Amino acid sequence: MTRHLVAVFVLLHLLATGLQALPSAGAGMDRRRWRDPTVQAELQAWRARLASVGWAMERDTFEDRLFAIAKGVESGREVVLGPVEPYLSATGSWQSWKMFVAPHRHPSRLVIEAEREGAWSVWYRRGDPDHAWQAAALDHDRMRAVQFRLAWAGYDRHLDRFAQAVATRVMAEDVGVTRVRVGYERRPTPRPAQVQAGEDVPWTPSRQRIVAAGDDGVLRVMRVR
């Protein structure tokens, strides 16, 4: 009898994990992220491909239809997976394998700056050994996962709080710091021909936050861009 029960359990486990692993939109259901230039370029490329086989659509129509399809798929997944998700969640058998599903062609890197006596200096820049404040922690893959996520639209409040946490640590380390700037630098990935030609593709600041103490001593976050 035990052997039969084990067999049933094994088959159910295979079914539940297999179904949950199937492709899903996940965080892609947040349409704010569709405005990202990397995502826009992907959508445009697929729209052009469809048009080339006679299925032309306006951009808005294409995106609305895509969203409707994704919404339908997600609803279907919820119905099918609802009963097994408590098991998958409790046992750590959760399946979501969206690994580098599309290359990010406008990547960002985190930069932390501090102002002291009116002058700004860089404390940390991802990948820059000359500016490596708390690099052991900030360069750990879990922290880089955080940095990667907070660079996207939809994480504004989290980025505010992250900036606040960074400023707290910076100011605790150097009491002379009056303001802390936390944000990203972004650029389109240089194409091979540009690199070979020695062309400089500049980084531009994005999603910056300035943190300073108010009169009451509480750290306040200002969104710059």
Added chain:
Amino acid sequence: MSRRWDALVTWLHAPEPALWLGITRIAVGLVAAHALAKTWWTGAASWVWLDRAHGGYRGLKASIWFDGIGDGPLAVEGTLAAAVVACLALALGVGGPIVGRVVALLASQSFLLLADRNSHAGGSYDLLLSAALWLLVLAGPTQTLSLHARRTTGAWHDPEATAPRWTRLLVAWQLMIMYATTGWQKVSVHWVPGGDLSALYDILQQPTWSRYDLSWLSHPVLYAGTQVGTLVTWLWEVLTPVWAAWWLASTADVGEGRLARALRRLPIGWVWAGLGIVFHGVVHLLMDIGPFSWASLALYAAVVDPRTLARWANRGANRWATRNAPETVSAPDSAPGSVAG
């Protein structure tokens, strides 16, 4: 129907040499312990696993465990230390069928408590290790290459130890659905055939994940290499079901049909596993995405035929024994220059 079901039950429970399970248990336990310990010693734990109230950057979701013991630095570091100890005990193979499962469960649940704590800070290796730890709980993994084997048989490796086939099926399935479904989601125009196949080049230029400055990959020859790599990676992942079919066909008692025989004749498993090892090696060399490559390779023993693995182990053990056997010492009365017969 009943006969088919009985045959399936028998197939699932067929005993196989348990060496693969011992290897998998050690590898998963060590990779999980290292992943946790590194989060602590780099100081990243205080950023990602402490609540905002204690110096972290965000409010973290409630859990019965941290609600119960508090979620300050001491509670998080204590849980982290306990999880590392549990993972090391799992790797060591403490306990028999029951205690060994309890140890695996402690490792699984403590790892999960931390890995689930901050959804921003997780990697795919968290998912894979969590899933693998649970499968080790189910398998009862201490039959061989374990302290338990040493205590009960006098040797670390018990060549007679077996595990039911379903345990290996679950681990192989986990690995294969990961590869297949990540491939099926790579629908970017830069991944799929017919596009510019620039996905790998672009991914390797991302400052968040690249281990070094890899702009030298822009050299025309190397760039072409990344395009070939993109295509091979995509095909390798998307066509994982072929590997799965080979795995099934090459497993004893399955498929005496023409297709199964044809599959068995081809070295598909070796090609797939070989490409996987190369792929993970290159990823680890060029990118820093945490211990994902090690976590994946930790499960590879499950895709090798356990009888083949046992043969390799025996051959290796024999060679080792021959090399380390005490040299023949001439009897004191033998004539100088005589050869022992």
